[in-house]
Amino acid sequence: MRDVYDFLEDVRLRPGLYAFQSSVLHLQSILLGFNVAVEIHGTAGSTAFDAEGAFREWLRHQINGQYGSLIWGYAIELEAKDRGVPPMDLFFELLDKFRAETLR
DSSP states (O other): OOSHHHHHHHHHHOHHHHSGGGOHHHHHHHHHHHHHHHHHHTSSOOOTTSTTSHHHHHHHHHTTTTTTTSOHHHHHHHHHHHHTSOHHHHHHHHHHHHHHHHOO
16 A cells, blocks of 8 residues: 555445444544554655544535534534435545545
8 A cells, every 4th residue: 555545445445344333433543543653654744634634624615514623534424324325435425526626
């Protein structure tokens, strides 16, 4: 794996392997650990998925700020419940949109 996005593509294929009950909140915890490891080892720098990162800021505008004060994993789980879709599916839908809009 080259970066966090490679890791997330593996999670997309097997979410239950990485996140208990395919929970986006658990996935966020894994990404926090990933970010800490990056900082400790001084490799590629922080990712967009830390607590105050670019993904959270972008997400606030995608779900109308309704859950803006919550950590992003929980906000996605609540939004998925409101939409009646699986939370992990919504996460990857949002991730694809985030990447398309911000990683040009």
